[in-house]
Amino acid sequence: MQHACDNWFVAFFEGALIILIMVRIIKSMRGSIPFIRRIPGLNAIDEAIGRATEMGKPILMIPGILGLDIVSLQALNVFTHVTRTAARFATPIRMCVCDATLYTISQEVIQDAYQAEGKPELYDPDSVRFLSDQQFAFAASVAGLIQREQVAATFFLGSFFAESLIFAEVANSVGAIQVAGTVMTTQTPFFIAACDYVIIGDEFYAASAYLSKEPVATGSLVGQDYAKLLLTFFIVLGSIIYTVTGYAGGPHVPLIHTLFADGGWNALLHSIRHLF
Amino acid sequence: MHNWEIAQGNTIWLAIAGVLLVTFIIIGLLTKLPLTLRRPLLSFLVFVSGLFYALEYFLPTHPVLDHGVMVPENILTDLIPNIINPLAQDLSALLFGLGLFSLMRIHFNNVARQRSGWVNSLALLVSTLSMMVFGFWSRANLHHPRWVDQVYHHLFDGVYQNMDAAMFSLIAFFILSASYRAFRIRSFEASILMTSALIVLLGLSFGGLITDKVPDYGLWSNFRIETWSSWILNIISSPGLRAIDFGVGLGGLAMGLRIWLGIEKGALFGD
Known part of the structure; x- marks a missing residue:
């Protein structure tokens, strides 16, 4: 069974995706109905x-x-x-x-x-x-x-x-x-x-x-698109980091090691302390 | 880890009767509730259930010895295999009875009114009842004649399994007819599809023989058909599939969130 503390980065990332979707749903409920392309x-x-x-x-x-x-x-x-x-x-x-x-x-x-x-x-x-x-x-x-x-x-x-x-x-x-x-x-x-x-x-x-054309559903749809943008950003960032550092065998960059740190919440705290 | 003991002897019948009684009381109370109260109640139950899984995922864990293996658990993890999964199984079993009842009712009516194709319905009724009788007799009762096992074996392994395999094998013919229609060159896109499919098919089968003389090292290896085939699969197809998977995952996350928070509209959730 998977848990958030297996990989803290994934847990935070999921949280960010949820926030993006919820923000768009709330905006849509307040009247900002987005356009949906033809399917x-x-x-x-x-x-x-x-x-x-x-x-x-x-x-x-x-x-x-x-x-x-x-x-x-x-x-x-x-x-x-x-x-x-x-x-x-x-x-x-x-x-x-x-x-x-x-x-x-x-x-x-x-x-x-x-x-x-x-x-x-x-x-x-x-x-x-x-x-x-x-x-x-x-x-x-x-x-x-x-x-x-x-x-x-x-x-x-x-x-x-x-x-x-x-x-x-x-x-x-x-x-x-x-x-x-x-x-x-x-x-x-x-x-x-x-x-x-x-x-x-x-x-x-x-x-x-x-x-x-219901506001909650359409807002959620736009939220998903924003989440996809965030996902794309991290894919590009990950590709660049991997290319530049050759992670898992490359030069020691503390910030990047923190990003990829294995283990639970304690490992995260330890990595952050290690940074400073 | 705590495991519930299965009750033996008369206790099991009392337990079954008790569970059924409680279930029917709950169902009866739920059906008596007005629609305006039923939906908020269901939303509340959905929220509590969702909250349980969210907490189970986010709460910190500690290693626990389970069947000789150290597994990460928190205070809620143990409840999933011991309470939630059995409850879900019981509910599924109860609802399976409803499904079976519907199936039997439709086909029994077909036979009783001798509608067109009623013989097929009769075959379904006879085969369903036979499997049920011999299945229960063979599995539930330890003191049964040997021929019961033989009949069950003939019905399950001799008839059912083979018919299942026959249905599965039909797919091969359907793939042929579907791919014939899809690959007919009618447009630019269909031409690309046809060419890609041909290269992948050749690359995965005997296509290597065509470019056998081309060296499999250095720059020349790019001209081997296996290289083209794996390039299409790994560089074109896989990223496309992963992108679709990302979209599907996000869609599931968004819908799950809407249902959990009770803001979803539509079927089951009210307009």
Whole structure:
């Protein structure tokens, strides 16, 4: 288990990132709403729902194959938007989940989305389905569902592994328009190869801010950009330090040794005392 | 390190009954709460849970002997494997029952109403029940006939594992069809993708034979296909992936912070 005192530099750095994000959230809550650039994958959501509505076929949503975590909660945020739009046009939806915890929460979220649109009668409890908690049994079930129901649009958002390509290729074979987004960098290439629109990397977390334009979410998004700038600064600084000093074998520079000091809080204090 | 003893004999049934009773009372009370009170209560619980992990991470540690290995711990570390993880497992098990109930209900209705493809639903019901019966019989009851183990072995290792492997092997064919579509040269970007993929594929397979005569030292080594392949992987691909990972990590941090502080809006958190 990791602790802050394993590496004090990381703990301070995390603190700095949190402060940057919080400052931007507070500024945004006070009315300074930032601009968010166009994200094609998220613009395609309405297009995909529209197509499913025209064809009178269902929309399929999968919030990854892991359990309840930040990633699946973010996927549920996007699926709430999808469900509300689908509810307006009475387009049927199917949501398949691979985790029992997520299943109960998904049911609640989808039911709330129909109620929020004033159409609770359209909610079908069987539209949210727990298929299996085993990876390939789930993949087989989803592939079967796509084939049987001939879904018109698919949304794969969340944590995916080897089954990602099975979903995307089967959906492609029935001609479904596909929007995918995952935080798993190993699966992003598969989605790019097989899907129509892909949300890459942190665009996945930008989704709720982009769709809702809600101040907290948009402020947080800008805070993340500032945090990235800080991260970039330290990457460049680290590269320069490493190049100049050849750290771990180079000349003795106390300040740099303090920066890279191993050990807990005591080691940090010792290094600072050593500096003066 | 303190480990909880598993209760034996009748005590375990009493413990299970007690836990179920308390769980249903809590769930009942929660469902009776009005929505205006339920959300602040959940936000408070989320904050306390998050605070626990934050404190566990930031508080100073001291080395403790655990299973013969010195590990850094503080006053909260011990609670994670002994209380929090078992609680999470119990909750997952309870919710798994709900998931299983939903699955069985959908397929039972398919069979009862003889909807299209009801035979598949029947196969699912029979296979699920068979695995449950023989699984419990084989694992939970020590005094069972030998044939029960054999049936369980045939069902799990003979049928389930092979079908799982068959699904996995399908990916190879899907990779072929997906890469065919992705690599069709339709644009400048697709051409770059195609060329890079070809170089990496050659570099990792038999491409070395093409540039076999080129010396693998000095300036000439830059003209070997393995060098190009590893350059694309290490200089172009890896930094790109790491940059995406940084963005994803920051996104997770920001969202975690919003949820922890109860300022997140949207699904589950209210508009």
